[in-house]
Structures are given as structure tokens and as C-alpha cells.
Amino acid sequence: MLRAAAGIVVVAVFVGTLMPGRSEPVEAANSAAPAEPWFAEEGSSTSSAGSTSPAGDGLVRLTRRGDGHFYADVEVNGTVVEFMIDTGATSIALTPEDAGRIGLRLDESERTFVGQGAGGALTGHLVQLDRVELGHRTATGMRAAVVDGAETNLLGQSFLSRFEEVTVRGDVMTLR
Numbered sequence: 001m002l003r004a005a006a007g008i009v010v011v012a013v014f015v016g017t018l019m020p021g022r023s024e025p026v027e028a029a030n031s032a033a034p035a036e037p038w039f040a041e042e043g044s045s046t047s048s049a050g051s052t053s054p055a056g057d058g059l060v061r062l063t064r065r066g067d068g069h070f071y072a073d074v075e076v077n078g079t080v081v082e083f084m085i086d087t088g089a090t091s092i093a094l095t096p097e098d099a100g101r102i103g104l105r106l107d108e109s110e111r112t113f114v115g116q117g118a119g120g121a122l123t124g125h126l127v128q129l130d131r132v133e134l135g136h137r138t139a140t141g142m143r144a145a146v147v148d149g150a151e152t153n154l155l156g157q158s159f160l161s162r163f164e165e166v167t168v169r170g171d172v173m174t175l176r
Helices: 001-017 096-101
Strands: 039-041 052-054 060-063 071-078 079-085 092-094 114-118 120-134 137-147 166-169 173-174
Touching: 060 071, 079 096, 079 166, 092 096, 096 120, 096 137, 114 137
Parallel strands: 092 137
Antiparallel strands: 039 137, 052 060, 060 173, 071 079, 071 120, 114 120, 120 137, 166 173
8 A cells, every 4th residue: 555655656746747837835834825817715615534624714634644644535526535635746646436436537548658656657547627625725627647556546736735834733734
């Protein structure tokens, strides 16, 4: 499982370099993210698994799990999907199973090389997500990779950079 997650991280970083768009790191200071025409701030969403705790103050608080990672329930194309937060990943990576759950139809003829993992070349599909929502942040038209054989979804900087601040204190990650 850890080897697969490491492979996904490599893929997410690689795929992110192929995609145009914002890739600057999230600041851990009080800096405001520039407004983008496709970005809309909305009210807090709810979470089903308790890994995400949108607060009335516009914050999303995530609790570290026993494996040392932070996870969030993210609404993608109207379906709640669990993601591992990966501040080192450039973009969003999805498992084929969750891609199907959110309604993505993958054309086998469009399968392509998406990166290099520990076990060699990784294949998958480059896709566009209609809507991605976590807490008070919503983005439309987000690019992502559906990675063949992936076991974990990753939420990387292409979405995390929409937050003004990402901080970790002890076992709590806060997205502002």
C-alpha cells in the first residue's frame, strides 16, 4: 500500500508538470490567494466520514490518521470521494474505481503514459473534473489524472493552492 501511494505521489507530481496552471506552493503565512475567474467561494460543506471538519469560521480541520497522513472527504462532480492530502503533489490523482463512481467515462483508446513510479512506467487517463469542493472552496474545470492501479486518491497543489493558508500543528491540519 505504501509503495502504491509513493508511486501515485510520483505520478501526481509528474502529471502536474504536464498540465498548465498554478503550481506554486501553498504559503503557511497570511497571504491571500489571487482571485481566479473559475474559482468561487461558497458556504461550508458537510463531511460523512468525520475526517473533514468544516468550521463555521471558514476553516477546514483535518485530523491525522494512524498512518500519519491527512484525509478529507471532497465532493467531486457531486459525489463525496476520500482523498489523501498531499502538499508535495502538484495535481489531483484518482483511482479508476473512484473515477467511475463520479461518472467519468474513460476511453481505453486514450490511455497514455502518466508518469514513472517505483515499479516502472505508469499509465492512465488525463481528465477534467467539472467541480471539486472542500469546505468553503470550490473550483471548476480542474485537471486530474486517473492512474491505472492506483489505490489512493491524492489532492495536490492544483486544488490546495486555492486556500490562503495550510498549516499543521500536531495532529491537525487546518485549511483557511
